[in-house]
Amino acid sequence: MSQVPKESAPLEGYAAPSTVEEALRLIADGDATILAGGTDLMLQTKPGGRLPYRRKLVNIRRISELRGVSEKDGRMSIGALTTITDIDNNDLLNTVTPVLPQTANCFASSQIRNAGTVGGNICNASPAGDMIVPLLVLDAEVELSAWTNGAVTTRLVSLDKFFTGPGRTIKQPNELLTRIVFARPDKKLFAGYIKSGPRPALEISTVSAALSAIRDNGKLSRVRIALGAVGPTVLRAVKAEAYLEGKTVTAQVAAEAARLAAEDASPIDDVRATAWYRRHLIQVYIKRLLENDSQG
Amino acid sequence: MTAKVDISFTLNGHLKKVSVPIDMSALTMLRDMLGMTGTKLACGEGECGACTILVDGVSLNSCLMYAAECDGRTVLTIEGLRTAAGLDPMQKAFVEKGAIQCGYCMPGMIMQAKYLADTKGKMTHEELQRGLEGNVCRCTGYKKVFDAVAAVVGVTE
Ligand SMILES: Cc1cc2nc3c(=O)[nH]c(=O)nc-3n(C[C@H](O)[C@H](O)[C@H](O)COP(=O)(O)OP(=O)(O)OC[C@H]3O[C@@H](n4cnc5c(N)ncnc54)[C@H](O)[C@@H]3O)c2cc1C
Ligand code: FES
Ligand code: FES
Numbered sequence: 001m002s003q004v005p006k007e008s009a010p011l012e013g014y015a016a017p018s019t020v021e022e023a024l025r026l027i028a029d030g031d032a033t034i035l036a037g038g039t040d041l042m043l044q045t046k047p048g049g050r051l052p053y054r055r056k057l058v059n060i061r062r063i064s065e066l067r068g069v070s071e072k073d074g075r076m077s078i079g080a081l082t083t084i085t086d087i088d089n090n091d092l093l094n095t096v097t098p099v100l101p102q103t104a105n106c107f108a109s110s111q112i113r114n115a116g117t118v119g120g121n122i123c124n125a126s127p128a129g130d131m132i133v134p135l136l137v138l139d140a141e142v143e144l145s146a147w148t149n150g151a152v153t154t155r156l157v158s159l160d161k162f163f164t165g166p167g168r169t170i171k172q173p174n175e176l177l178t179r180i181v182f183a184r185p186d187k188k189l190f191a192g193y194i195k196s197g198p199r200p201a202l203e204i205s206t207v208s209a210a211l212s213a214i215r216d217n218g219k220l221s222r223v224r225i226a227l228g229a230v231g232p233t234v235l236r237a238v239k240a241e242a243y244l245e246g247k248t249v250t251a252q253v254a255a256e257a258a259r260l261a262a263e264d265a266s267p268i269d270d271v272r273a274t275a276w277y278r279r280h281l282i283q284v285y286i287k288r289l290l291e292n293d294s295q296g
Numbered sequence: 297m298t299a300k301v302d303i304s305f306t307l308n309g310h311l312k313k314v315s316v317p318i319d320m321s322a323l324t325m326l327r328d329m330l331g332m333t334g335t336k337l338a339c340g341e342g343e344c345g346a347c348t349i350l351v352d353g354v355s356l357n358s359c360l361m362y363a364a365e366c367d368g369r370t371v372l373t374i375e376g377l378r379t380a381a382g383l384d385p386m387q388k389a390f391v392e393k394g395a396i397q398c399g400y401c402m403p404g405m406i407m408q409a410k411y412l413a414d415t416k417g418k419m420t421h422e423e424l425q426r427g428l429e430g431n432v433c434r435c436t437g438y439k440k441v442f443d444a445v446a447a448v449v450g451v452t453e
Contacts, residue, residue: 010298011318014364035362042321042360043341057318059365109430110408111348111357 013056023060023176024147030173031055036081037115039108040124050167066119066178069093078180080119084108084131087118096184099134099191099210106195107131119177122162125169128205128229134193135159135180136226136234137212143179144171154178163233188214189222192292194285205229206273209261209285218248225286230265230278237264240286254290258283303367307332308376316363323347325363326373334374334403338432345431348404348411349373355411357430374403377410386410386448393444397435405431409445418450 011033017023026032033054035041044051060066066079069090076096078087087093088104107113107130121131122142140159145152159180162169171177185191191212195205208228213220223244225237240261247253267278304313307330316325323340326332326349338346340359347358350372377384383391386409396402405428412419412427419427424442433441445451 012299014299014301014318016364016367035365037360038362038365039342039357039360042362045319053319057362057364059362061365109342109345110411110427111345111355111430112342112360114354115356115360 009052009055011053011055011057014059015056016059016062018062018064020063020065020145020176020178021147021152023058023063024145024152024174026056026058027176028147028174032058032173034123034176035059036061036117036120036123037083039112039116040120040126054173060176071096071184074184076182076184078118080122080177080179081117082119084113084116084118084121085110087131088113097134097138097191099138099193099212100131103130103134103193103195103210118180122159122180123169123171123177125163125165125167125233127166127231127233128208129234130195130205130208130228132159132163132234133208133226133228134191134210134212135182136236137191137210137224138182138185139224140180140182142177143181144175145178146172146175148174156181160236165232185212186214188216190215192289194288195228196281196285207267207278207281207285209282209289211286211289213244220244220247220249225261225264227261227265227282230267230282232266235265237261237286239264244290249290254287255283257290258286261286301364301367303364305366305368306370308372314363318362318364320363321359322349322361322363322366322371323358325366326358332373332375336400336403338400343430343432344401344404345408345428346401346404348407348431350407350411353411353414355408372407374407377406384410386413386445389444389447390441393440393447395436395440395444401431401433401435405433405441409441409448412445413449416449418452420452424451 015026031054067081068079069092070077084104084107088101093100118131121129141156143154145154193210195208205228210226213223223241225240228234240257243260244257262279262282267275269275298317298319300315300317302315326335336346338344342357342360348355349358351369390396408431
Protein backbone atom coordinates (compact mmCIF):
# COMPACT_ATOMS: atom_id res chain seq x y z
CA MET A 1 0.00 0.00 0.00
CA SER A 2 1.46 3.33 -0.97
CA GLN A 3 1.06 6.19 1.44
CA VAL A 4 -1.32 8.97 0.55
CA PRO A 5 0.84 12.07 0.08
CA LYS A 6 0.03 15.13 2.16
CA GLU A 7 -1.55 17.51 -0.34
CA SER A 8 -1.63 21.27 0.06
CA ALA A 9 -4.99 22.98 -0.14
CA PRO A 10 -5.06 24.64 -3.57
CA LEU A 11 -3.43 28.06 -3.77
CA GLU A 12 -6.10 30.70 -4.25
CA GLY A 13 -4.05 33.82 -4.89
CA TYR A 14 -0.72 35.22 -5.98
CA ALA A 15 0.89 38.62 -5.55
CA ALA A 16 4.29 40.10 -6.31
CA PRO A 17 4.49 43.31 -4.27
CA SER A 18 7.29 45.79 -4.89
CA THR A 19 7.52 47.42 -1.46
CA VAL A 20 7.87 46.07 2.08
CA GLU A 21 4.68 47.80 3.21
CA GLU A 22 2.64 46.27 0.42
CA ALA A 23 4.05 42.82 1.23
CA LEU A 24 3.33 43.18 4.94
CA ARG A 25 -0.29 44.17 4.28
CA LEU A 26 -0.65 41.11 2.05
CA ILE A 27 0.64 38.72 4.70
CA ALA A 28 -1.03 40.47 7.66
CA ASP A 29 -3.70 37.74 7.93
CA GLY A 30 -0.95 35.15 8.42
CA ASP A 31 -2.33 33.02 5.59
CA ALA A 32 0.38 33.51 2.97
CA THR A 33 3.36 31.42 1.89
CA ILE A 34 6.36 33.62 1.18
CA LEU A 35 8.44 33.04 -1.94
CA ALA A 36 11.96 34.43 -2.28
CA GLY A 37 14.36 32.47 -4.55
CA GLY A 38 12.24 29.32 -4.37
CA THR A 39 15.22 26.97 -4.16
CA ASP A 40 13.90 25.44 -0.94
CA LEU A 41 10.21 26.23 -1.33
CA MET A 42 9.62 24.58 -4.74
CA LEU A 43 10.80 21.19 -3.51
CA GLN A 44 9.27 21.34 -0.05
CA THR A 45 5.80 22.13 -1.40
CA LYS A 46 5.73 19.33 -3.97
CA PRO A 47 2.90 16.84 -3.38
CA GLY A 48 4.04 14.71 -0.46
CA GLY A 49 6.55 17.39 0.60
CA ARG A 50 6.83 18.62 4.15
CA LEU A 51 5.36 22.09 3.66
CA PRO A 52 1.72 22.65 2.65
CA TYR A 53 0.97 25.98 0.96
CA ARG A 54 -1.06 28.56 2.80
CA ARG A 55 -3.96 30.25 0.96
CA LYS A 56 -1.87 32.57 -1.21
CA LEU A 57 1.65 32.83 -2.51
CA VAL A 58 3.37 36.17 -1.94
CA ASN A 59 6.45 36.56 -4.10
CA ILE A 60 8.75 39.08 -2.38
CA ARG A 61 11.45 38.93 -5.05
CA ARG A 62 10.44 42.31 -6.55
CA ILE A 63 11.07 44.30 -3.37
CA SER A 64 14.26 46.01 -4.48
CA GLU A 65 14.78 47.83 -1.14
CA LEU A 66 15.48 44.43 0.46
CA ARG A 67 18.39 43.56 -1.79
CA GLY A 68 21.94 44.72 -1.12
CA VAL A 69 24.51 45.41 1.59
CA SER A 70 25.05 48.71 3.37
CA GLU A 71 26.80 50.23 6.37
CA LYS A 72 25.65 53.05 8.59
CA ASP A 73 27.14 54.27 11.88
CA GLY A 74 29.20 51.14 12.32
CA ARG A 75 26.24 48.80 11.67
CA MET A 76 26.24 46.43 8.72
CA SER A 77 22.92 45.62 7.09
CA ILE A 78 22.20 42.86 4.57
CA GLY A 79 18.79 42.89 2.90
CA ALA A 80 16.88 39.60 3.11
CA LEU A 81 16.71 39.34 -0.69
CA THR A 82 20.44 39.66 -1.22
CA THR A 83 21.39 36.57 -3.21
CA ILE A 84 24.23 34.23 -2.32
CA THR A 85 25.97 35.41 -5.53
CA ASP A 86 25.58 39.04 -4.39
CA ILE A 87 27.30 38.17 -1.10
CA ASP A 88 30.04 36.27 -2.90
CA ASN A 89 30.78 39.34 -5.08
CA ASN A 90 30.24 42.10 -2.54
CA ASP A 91 33.23 44.45 -2.16
CA LEU A 92 32.14 45.93 1.17
CA LEU A 93 31.71 42.49 2.77
CA ASN A 94 34.98 41.34 1.25
CA THR A 95 36.73 44.15 3.11
CA VAL A 96 34.78 44.11 6.35
CA THR A 97 33.94 40.41 6.88
CA PRO A 98 35.54 38.19 4.22
CA VAL A 99 34.11 35.16 6.01
CA LEU A 100 30.68 35.86 4.49
CA PRO A 101 31.82 35.94 0.83
CA GLN A 102 33.99 32.89 1.55
CA THR A 103 30.97 31.00 2.85
CA ALA A 104 28.85 32.12 -0.12
CA ASN A 105 31.56 30.88 -2.45
CA CYS A 106 31.23 27.29 -1.27
CA PHE A 107 27.43 27.30 -1.33
CA ALA A 108 25.72 25.02 -3.85
CA SER A 109 26.14 25.69 -7.57
CA SER A 110 26.32 28.91 -9.55
CA GLN A 111 22.65 28.58 -10.56
CA ILE A 112 21.47 28.02 -6.97
CA ARG A 113 23.61 30.91 -5.70
CA ASN A 114 22.02 33.16 -8.33
CA ALA A 115 18.50 32.33 -7.14
CA GLY A 116 18.90 31.62 -3.42
CA THR A 117 18.70 34.48 -0.92
CA VAL A 118 20.24 34.92 2.51
CA GLY A 119 16.79 35.57 4.03
CA GLY A 120 15.53 32.31 2.53
CA ASN A 121 18.52 30.44 3.90
CA ILE A 122 17.81 31.73 7.41
CA CYS A 123 14.00 31.32 7.31
CA ASN A 124 14.34 27.79 5.97
CA ALA A 125 16.04 27.09 9.32
CA SER A 126 17.98 24.04 8.21
CA PRO A 127 20.50 22.86 10.83
CA ALA A 128 22.92 22.78 7.88
CA GLY A 129 22.09 26.28 6.54
CA ASP A 130 25.46 27.59 5.39
CA MET A 131 25.02 31.35 5.82
CA ILE A 132 23.64 30.95 9.34
CA VAL A 133 26.89 29.56 10.77
CA PRO A 134 29.22 32.55 10.11
CA LEU A 135 26.42 35.05 10.82
CA LEU A 136 26.07 33.54 14.32
CA VAL A 137 29.72 34.18 15.15
CA LEU A 138 29.29 37.80 14.02
CA ASP A 139 26.50 38.21 16.65
CA ALA A 140 24.01 38.97 13.88
CA GLU A 141 20.43 39.97 14.56
CA VAL A 142 17.45 39.63 12.25
CA GLU A 143 14.88 42.35 11.68
CA LEU A 144 11.33 40.99 11.58
CA SER A 145 8.65 43.29 10.18
CA ALA A 146 4.87 43.12 10.34
CA TRP A 147 1.80 45.23 9.62
CA THR A 148 0.06 45.82 12.93
CA ASN A 149 -2.65 48.36 13.79
CA GLY A 150 -2.25 50.15 10.49
CA ALA A 151 1.51 50.62 10.58
CA VAL A 152 4.77 48.82 9.86
CA THR A 153 6.30 47.51 13.07
CA THR A 154 9.71 45.89 13.42
CA ARG A 155 11.52 43.90 16.07
CA LEU A 156 15.15 42.88 16.24
CA VAL A 157 15.89 39.34 17.37
CA SER A 158 19.30 37.85 18.02
CA LEU A 159 19.94 35.14 15.40
CA ASP A 160 20.96 32.99 18.35
CA LYS A 161 17.34 33.09 19.62
CA PHE A 162 15.65 32.78 16.21
CA PHE A 163 15.64 29.01 15.68
CA THR A 164 13.50 26.59 17.67
CA GLY A 165 14.07 23.36 15.72
CA PRO A 166 14.67 21.99 12.23
CA GLY A 167 12.60 24.20 9.90
CA ARG A 168 11.15 26.06 12.90
CA THR A 169 11.72 29.64 14.03
CA ILE A 170 10.07 32.21 16.29
CA LYS A 171 8.95 34.20 13.23
CA GLN A 172 5.17 34.64 13.14
CA PRO A 173 3.21 33.95 9.92
CA ASN A 174 2.45 37.67 9.54
CA GLU A 175 6.14 38.58 9.76
CA LEU A 176 8.74 39.05 7.05
CA LEU A 177 12.45 38.76 7.71
CA THR A 178 13.57 42.08 6.24
CA ARG A 179 17.24 42.52 7.15
CA ILE A 180 20.21 40.98 8.86
CA VAL A 181 22.24 43.42 10.94
CA PHE A 182 25.48 43.22 12.91
CA ALA A 183 28.14 45.55 14.26
CA ARG A 184 31.00 46.24 11.88
CA PRO A 185 33.62 43.84 13.23
CA ASP A 186 36.61 45.17 15.14
CA LYS A 187 39.80 45.28 13.05
CA LYS A 188 41.40 42.75 15.39
CA LEU A 189 38.56 40.26 14.89
CA PHE A 190 39.32 37.23 12.80
CA ALA A 191 36.68 34.82 11.56
CA GLY A 192 36.77 31.60 9.56
CA TYR A 193 34.36 29.01 8.20
CA ILE A 194 34.91 25.38 7.19
CA LYS A 195 32.36 23.10 5.54
CA SER A 196 32.82 19.39 4.97
CA GLY A 197 32.28 17.40 1.83
CA PRO A 198 34.37 16.01 -1.01
CA ARG A 199 33.39 19.06 -3.08
CA PRO A 200 31.98 22.13 -1.44
CA ALA A 201 29.06 22.72 -3.77
CA LEU A 202 25.88 20.67 -3.95
CA GLU A 203 26.84 19.08 -0.73
CA ILE A 204 24.66 19.40 2.30
CA SER A 205 27.18 19.93 5.07
CA THR A 206 28.00 16.87 7.11
CA VAL A 207 29.52 19.28 9.59
CA SER A 208 30.31 22.96 9.30
CA ALA A 209 32.01 25.23 11.78
CA ALA A 210 32.71 28.94 12.15
CA LEU A 211 34.90 30.62 14.71
CA SER A 212 35.55 34.27 15.41
CA ALA A 213 37.51 36.03 18.12
CA ILE A 214 39.47 39.16 18.84
CA ARG A 215 43.16 38.52 19.31
CA ASP A 216 45.20 41.03 21.27
CA ASN A 217 48.83 40.28 22.11
CA GLY A 218 48.13 36.64 21.39
CA LYS A 219 45.20 36.48 23.84
CA LEU A 220 41.71 35.61 22.62
CA SER A 221 38.59 37.46 23.68
CA ARG A 222 34.95 37.65 22.51
CA VAL A 223 35.23 34.09 21.23
CA ARG A 224 32.28 32.75 19.22
CA ILE A 225 31.96 29.26 17.79
CA ALA A 226 29.01 28.04 15.73
CA LEU A 227 28.44 24.51 14.45
CA GLY A 228 26.17 23.40 11.61
CA ALA A 229 24.51 20.03 10.99
CA VAL A 230 25.30 18.63 14.43
CA GLY A 231 22.03 19.33 16.22
CA PRO A 232 18.38 20.28 15.60
CA THR A 233 19.48 23.85 14.75
CA VAL A 234 22.78 25.54 14.00
CA LEU A 235 24.20 25.91 17.50
CA ARG A 236 26.81 27.79 19.54
CA ALA A 237 29.57 25.81 21.25
CA VAL A 238 29.33 27.75 24.50
CA LYS A 239 31.60 25.57 26.64
CA ALA A 240 34.41 25.79 24.11
CA GLU A 241 33.86 29.56 23.79
CA ALA A 242 34.09 30.09 27.55
CA TYR A 243 37.20 27.93 27.79
CA LEU A 244 39.04 29.90 25.06
CA GLU A 245 38.29 33.29 26.59
CA GLY A 246 41.60 34.92 27.65
CA LYS A 247 43.71 32.00 26.40
CA THR A 248 46.72 32.03 24.09
CA VAL A 249 46.39 29.34 21.43
CA THR A 250 48.77 26.40 21.85
CA ALA A 251 48.37 22.87 20.54
CA GLN A 252 47.08 21.82 23.97
CA VAL A 253 44.59 24.67 24.23
CA ALA A 254 43.30 23.95 20.70
CA ALA A 255 42.85 20.26 21.53
CA GLU A 256 40.89 21.02 24.70
CA ALA A 257 38.69 23.58 22.90
CA ALA A 258 38.03 21.02 20.16
CA ARG A 259 37.07 18.38 22.75
CA LEU A 260 34.66 20.79 24.47
CA ALA A 261 33.10 21.85 21.16
CA ALA A 262 32.38 18.21 20.34
CA GLU A 263 30.68 17.96 23.75
CA ASP A 264 28.57 21.03 23.00
CA ALA A 265 27.16 19.38 19.85
CA SER A 266 24.40 16.79 19.68
CA PRO A 267 25.02 15.06 16.34
CA ILE A 268 23.02 12.10 15.04
CA ASP A 269 23.70 9.12 12.78
CA ASP A 270 22.23 9.57 9.32
CA VAL A 271 22.92 8.68 5.70
CA ARG A 272 25.69 11.26 5.43
CA ALA A 273 27.71 10.37 8.52
CA THR A 274 27.66 8.76 11.94
CA ALA A 275 27.50 10.83 15.10
CA TRP A 276 30.96 9.55 15.98
CA TYR A 277 32.43 10.81 12.71
CA ARG A 278 30.69 14.15 13.11
CA ARG A 279 32.23 14.63 16.58
CA HIS A 280 35.60 13.77 15.08
CA LEU A 281 35.14 16.35 12.28
CA ILE A 282 34.14 19.05 14.73
CA GLN A 283 37.43 18.55 16.56
CA VAL A 284 39.47 18.64 13.36
CA TYR A 285 37.74 21.84 12.23
CA ILE A 286 38.03 23.69 15.52
CA LYS A 287 41.75 22.94 15.66
CA ARG A 288 42.15 24.03 12.06
CA LEU A 289 40.22 27.27 12.61
CA LEU A 290 42.36 28.10 15.64
CA GLU A 291 45.60 27.19 13.90
CA ASN A 292 44.81 29.20 10.78
CA ASP A 293 44.44 32.15 13.03
CA SER A 294 47.69 31.60 14.86
CA GLN A 295 49.54 32.03 11.57
CA GLY A 296 47.65 35.22 10.69
CA MET B 297 -7.85 23.64 -8.40
CA THR B 298 -4.87 25.88 -7.94
CA ALA B 299 -5.66 29.37 -9.21
CA LYS B 300 -3.88 30.79 -12.23
CA VAL B 301 -2.03 34.01 -12.77
CA ASP B 302 -1.67 35.93 -16.04
CA ILE B 303 1.89 36.82 -16.93
CA SER B 304 3.73 38.29 -19.88
CA PHE B 305 7.43 38.10 -20.56
CA THR B 306 9.95 38.09 -23.38
CA LEU B 307 10.99 34.61 -24.45
CA ASN B 308 13.90 34.49 -26.88
CA GLY B 309 13.01 37.94 -28.19
CA HIS B 310 9.24 37.35 -28.52
CA LEU B 311 6.55 38.62 -26.17
CA LYS B 312 4.58 35.78 -24.57
CA LYS B 313 1.33 36.05 -22.64
CA VAL B 314 0.27 33.01 -20.66
CA SER B 315 -1.96 32.03 -17.79
CA VAL B 316 -0.05 29.72 -15.45
CA PRO B 317 -1.04 27.82 -12.30
CA ILE B 318 0.55 29.62 -9.33
CA ASP B 319 2.61 26.59 -8.29
CA MET B 320 3.87 25.66 -11.79
CA SER B 321 7.62 25.73 -12.46
CA ALA B 322 9.10 27.79 -15.27
CA LEU B 323 10.41 24.51 -16.72
CA THR B 324 6.94 22.95 -16.94
CA MET B 325 5.56 26.13 -18.48
CA LEU B 326 8.31 26.21 -21.11
CA ARG B 327 8.05 22.55 -22.04
CA ASP B 328 4.38 21.69 -21.58
CA MET B 329 2.57 24.97 -22.20
CA LEU B 330 4.84 26.67 -24.73
CA GLY B 331 6.25 23.59 -26.47
CA MET B 332 9.83 24.78 -25.93
CA THR B 333 11.35 21.38 -25.20
CA GLY B 334 14.99 22.38 -25.71
CA THR B 335 15.29 22.98 -21.97
CA LYS B 336 15.51 19.55 -20.33
CA LEU B 337 14.05 17.99 -17.21
CA ALA B 338 16.32 15.49 -15.51
CA CYS B 339 16.47 15.59 -11.70
CA GLY B 340 13.81 18.24 -11.13
CA GLU B 341 15.60 19.15 -7.89
CA GLY B 342 18.30 21.69 -8.71
CA GLU B 343 21.09 19.12 -8.72
CA CYS B 344 21.90 18.59 -12.40
CA GLY B 345 21.56 21.86 -14.34
CA ALA B 346 19.85 20.31 -17.40
CA CYS B 347 17.07 22.90 -17.00
CA THR B 348 19.35 25.97 -16.87
CA ILE B 349 17.94 29.10 -18.52
CA LEU B 350 18.98 32.77 -18.40
CA VAL B 351 16.58 35.22 -16.79
CA ASP B 352 17.58 38.85 -17.30
CA GLY B 353 21.01 37.46 -18.17
CA VAL B 354 21.37 35.40 -14.97
CA SER B 355 21.50 31.58 -15.00
CA LEU B 356 18.90 29.73 -12.95
CA ASN B 357 17.53 26.21 -12.58
CA SER B 358 14.12 26.54 -14.24
CA CYS B 359 12.85 23.47 -12.34
CA LEU B 360 13.09 25.49 -9.09
CA MET B 361 11.76 28.77 -10.49
CA TYR B 362 8.08 29.61 -10.31
CA ALA B 363 6.64 30.33 -13.76
CA ALA B 364 4.82 33.34 -12.28
CA GLU B 365 8.22 34.88 -11.46
CA CYS B 366 8.92 35.14 -15.22
CA ASP B 367 6.40 38.01 -15.39
CA GLY B 368 8.00 41.10 -16.90
CA ARG B 369 11.38 39.42 -17.38
CA THR B 370 13.54 38.51 -20.34
CA VAL B 371 14.04 34.77 -20.65
CA LEU B 372 16.59 33.11 -22.89
CA THR B 373 16.56 29.36 -23.58
CA ILE B 374 18.75 27.22 -25.80
CA GLU B 375 16.31 27.78 -28.70
CA GLY B 376 17.03 31.51 -28.52
CA LEU B 377 20.81 31.22 -28.82
CA ARG B 378 20.74 30.58 -32.53
CA THR B 379 20.13 33.77 -34.49
CA ALA B 380 19.73 34.62 -38.18
CA ALA B 381 23.54 34.74 -38.25
CA GLY B 382 23.69 31.07 -37.25
CA LEU B 383 24.77 29.23 -34.12
CA ASP B 384 26.06 31.16 -31.12
CA PRO B 385 29.89 31.02 -30.83
CA MET B 386 29.48 28.89 -27.69
CA GLN B 387 27.33 26.35 -29.58
CA LYS B 388 29.84 26.31 -32.44
CA ALA B 389 32.73 25.69 -30.05
CA PHE B 390 30.89 22.74 -28.46
CA VAL B 391 30.35 21.22 -31.91
CA GLU B 392 33.90 21.88 -33.11
CA LYS B 393 35.56 20.48 -29.97
CA GLY B 394 33.39 17.35 -30.07
CA ALA B 395 32.07 18.21 -26.60
CA ILE B 396 28.63 16.71 -27.15
CA GLN B 397 27.77 13.02 -26.82
CA CYS B 398 24.17 12.01 -26.04
CA GLY B 399 23.37 15.72 -25.72
CA TYR B 400 20.85 15.56 -22.89
CA CYS B 401 22.82 17.83 -20.55
CA MET B 402 23.88 20.18 -23.32
CA PRO B 403 21.11 22.80 -23.42
CA GLY B 404 21.76 23.49 -19.73
CA MET B 405 25.52 23.14 -20.03
CA ILE B 406 25.70 25.60 -22.93
CA MET B 407 23.41 28.14 -21.24
CA GLN B 408 25.57 28.02 -18.09
CA ALA B 409 28.75 28.32 -20.20
CA LYS B 410 27.17 31.31 -21.94
CA TYR B 411 26.38 32.90 -18.56
CA LEU B 412 29.99 32.42 -17.40
CA ALA B 413 31.35 33.84 -20.64
CA ASP B 414 29.04 36.87 -20.44
CA THR B 415 29.61 37.65 -16.77
CA LYS B 416 33.20 36.56 -16.09
CA GLY B 417 34.89 36.50 -19.48
CA LYS B 418 38.40 35.11 -19.17
CA MET B 419 38.63 32.62 -16.29
CA THR B 420 41.04 30.33 -14.54
CA HIS B 421 40.53 26.62 -15.03
CA GLU B 422 39.34 26.34 -11.44
CA GLU B 423 36.78 29.13 -11.90
CA LEU B 424 35.49 27.33 -14.97
CA GLN B 425 35.20 24.04 -13.10
CA ARG B 426 33.42 25.75 -10.21
CA GLY B 427 31.17 27.62 -12.63
CA LEU B 428 30.00 24.38 -14.27
CA GLU B 429 29.76 22.45 -11.03
CA GLY B 430 25.96 22.50 -11.11
CA ASN B 431 25.84 20.87 -14.56
CA VAL B 432 26.10 17.11 -14.51
CA CYS B 433 27.12 15.22 -17.65
CA ARG B 434 27.11 11.41 -17.72
CA CYS B 435 28.91 11.09 -21.05
CA THR B 436 31.74 13.46 -21.80
CA GLY B 437 33.93 13.43 -18.71
CA TYR B 438 33.91 17.25 -19.03
CA LYS B 439 37.37 17.55 -20.64
CA LYS B 440 36.05 18.54 -24.05
CA VAL B 441 33.40 20.73 -22.46
CA PHE B 442 36.17 22.72 -20.76
CA ASP B 443 38.08 22.86 -24.05
CA ALA B 444 35.02 24.25 -25.82
CA VAL B 445 34.42 27.02 -23.26
CA ALA B 446 38.15 27.80 -23.23
CA ALA B 447 38.05 28.23 -27.01
CA VAL B 448 35.45 30.98 -26.59
CA VAL B 449 36.56 32.89 -23.49
CA GLY B 450 40.17 31.93 -22.90
CA VAL B 451 41.10 30.00 -19.78
CA THR B 452 44.29 30.45 -17.80
CA GLU B 453 45.89 27.92 -15.47
C1 LIG C 1 20.66 21.61 -5.30
C2 LIG C 1 20.59 22.44 -4.06
C3 LIG C 1 21.76 22.74 -3.37
C4 LIG C 1 21.73 23.51 -2.20
N1 LIG C 1 22.90 23.75 -1.55
C5 LIG C 1 22.89 24.46 -0.41
C6 LIG C 1 24.10 24.72 0.29
O1 LIG C 1 25.20 24.37 -0.16
N2 LIG C 1 24.02 25.37 1.47
C7 LIG C 1 22.83 25.80 1.99
O2 LIG C 1 22.82 26.40 3.07
N3 LIG C 1 21.66 25.60 1.34
C8 LIG C 1 21.67 24.94 0.15
N4 LIG C 1 20.47 24.73 -0.51
C9 LIG C 1 19.21 25.23 0.05
C10 LIG C 1 18.72 26.60 -0.50
O3 LIG C 1 19.23 26.86 -1.78
C11 LIG C 1 19.10 27.76 0.43
O4 LIG C 1 18.58 27.53 1.71
C12 LIG C 1 18.64 29.13 -0.09
O5 LIG C 1 19.37 30.16 0.56
C13 LIG C 1 17.16 29.40 0.13
O6 LIG C 1 16.85 30.71 -0.30
P1 LIG C 1 15.62 31.01 -1.27
O7 LIG C 1 15.60 32.47 -1.47
O8 LIG C 1 15.66 30.16 -2.46
O9 LIG C 1 14.42 30.58 -0.30
P2 LIG C 1 12.93 30.11 -0.64
O10 LIG C 1 12.92 28.72 -1.14
O11 LIG C 1 12.22 31.14 -1.45
O12 LIG C 1 12.33 30.18 0.84
C14 LIG C 1 12.76 29.29 1.87
C15 LIG C 1 11.82 29.41 3.06
O13 LIG C 1 11.95 30.66 3.73
C16 LIG C 1 10.76 31.44 3.65
N5 LIG C 1 11.23 32.80 3.37
C17 LIG C 1 12.13 33.16 2.40
N6 LIG C 1 12.45 34.46 2.52
C18 LIG C 1 11.76 34.94 3.58
C19 LIG C 1 11.69 36.23 4.21
N7 LIG C 1 12.43 37.26 3.78
N8 LIG C 1 10.88 36.39 5.26
C20 LIG C 1 10.14 35.33 5.71
N9 LIG C 1 10.17 34.09 5.18
C21 LIG C 1 10.97 33.90 4.11
C22 LIG C 1 9.92 30.79 2.58
O14 LIG C 1 8.55 30.96 2.84
C23 LIG C 1 10.34 29.34 2.67
O15 LIG C 1 9.66 28.68 3.72
C24 LIG C 1 20.49 23.99 -1.71
C25 LIG C 1 19.31 23.74 -2.42
C26 LIG C 1 19.35 22.97 -3.58
C27 LIG C 1 18.08 22.70 -4.33
S1 FES D 1 16.20 19.38 -13.83
FE1 FES D 1 16.56 21.29 -12.90
S2 FES D 1 18.49 21.00 -12.02
FE2 FES D 1 18.04 19.00 -12.73
S1 FES E 1 26.45 14.52 -23.32
FE1 FES E 1 25.26 12.93 -22.44
S2 FES E 1 24.83 13.74 -20.45
FE2 FES E 1 26.21 15.16 -21.24
